[in-house]
Amino acid sequence: MIQSGLRAPESPARTAALRITLVCFAVSMIDGFDTLMLSFVAPLLVKSLHIDHASLGRVFGAGFLGTVLGSILIGPAADRFGRRPMLLLSLALTGVLTLACATATSAPMLATLRFIGGLGMGGAIPVVAAITAQNSPTRSRASLVILMFIGFPLGAVVGGAITAALMMKFGWPFVFLMGGAGALAAMVPVWFVIPAGATPRDARLASAQRRPRSLNPFGHTLADGRAPAAIALWCGVLATMILSGFLVNFMPTILNLNGIAPDRAAMGAVLINVGAILGALALSAIVGRFGPFRPVVAVFVAGAGLTIALGQLIGVGNGVFAMLFCIGACLVGGQLTFPAIASRLFPDDVRAGGVGWTMAIGRAGSIIGPLVGGMLLAAHLPLERIFQMVGLLALCGALGVALAYRWQPGDATRRPSVGGGELSIADSELSNGKH
Incomplete structure (x- = not known):
């Protein structure tokens, strides 16, 4: 009863x-x-x-x-x-x-x-x-x-x-x-x-x-011991958004430079985005049990390995498209969890502000990514080296999320907002x- x-x-x-x-x-x-x-x-x-x-x-x-x-x-x-x-x-x-x-x-x-x-x-x-x-x-x-x-x-x-x-x-x-x-x-x-x-x-x-x-809304956003975790998260967001800005915008160009026809090369960006959606769907089921931090760290590390391997295999057969799908699922799909991670880190009375700063930093990274990518391609660096740099950015993203998890205030997920808004x-x- x-x-x-x-x-x-x-x-x-x-x-x-x-x-x-x-x-x-x-x-x-x-x-x-x-x-x-x-x-x-x-x-x-x-x-x-x-x-x-x-x-x-x-x-x-x-x-x-x-x-x-x-x-x-x-x-x-x-x-x-x-x-x-x-x-x-x-x-x-x-x-x-x-x-x-x-x-x-x-x-x-x-x-x-x-x-x-x-x-x-x-x-x-x-x-x-x-x-x-x-x-x-x-x-x-x-x-x-x-x-x-x-x-x-x-x-x-x-x-x-x-x-x-x-x-x-x-x-x-x-x-x-x-x-x-x-x-x-x-x-x-x-x-x-x-x-x-x-x-x-x-x-x-x-x-x-x-x-x-x-x-002082920014100061309030970082108050109550949230500053170290927030800054770590924002560094991870910036690193991973720079890499996705590069991959999504320049992957068709890179594929075309490696002998893939333009119409098929355009599928590279499509597969990254489709993988991102399916990867985020899978993560949404996982985070209900494990929380949003640890699964994202894991997929970023996996995405880093795949990206470095892609630099070695690009232009070799159709397997590159399967790898792009998996990279999209890990790296870009993982990025789709950032609003959830920020919502977990910031309590209700500053949640919109905390998510807003997280998204602003992410959007800045998506602007920087194509600019840096264009400079790297213009410098005629070997693709293996470029993809190693991208993989390093993915590892930086994993480190940022891991440190945010470690440094979040102990009561971050339980702290009530003013008036009980949590x-x-x-x-x-x-x-x-x-x-």
């Missing part, structure tokens, strides 16, 4: 957690598509707007800079002013500015629109990661955050396929219209499904108690059922 009485409130709580996760997953998909859509339409933009490649690069850079700043600014703001309002603001910025991109007539205009819209794109992910973690049952929290973030690369893959099918028929402005409309449409389920307050039970109390401490919906309702 006691057990059945305890189970009764748990089912609606888990249903609510699943609903919230699905909405956050949809936002993540839309954000992934909107962030990467410029890559899909770039060839047509060059012809239609008469943009040279240098100007196109500045457009890319403006968008990436906007996402970095958005992660840094909107994450902490969500911890102070509430997560649903800041997520709605992020979606509104993304939607309106992406729609406006369809009217762009020059590279400077497009760069400006992408920069402002990038603030919303960069701000959405840390907020949905914090919302998913906050409203998930404790045992499945890391797994659900990983599943939510899989929506980001999946949105890019699905969006790329849709773009390929429709862009030639309707033109490049249609892609921006589709992305902007999707972001604005997502505001409806966010409004009706995401809880209004920072926590379901006592949002007003938590918000009032947080405000005096948010004058309790999830399921935890709070189950607790109420016990009284």
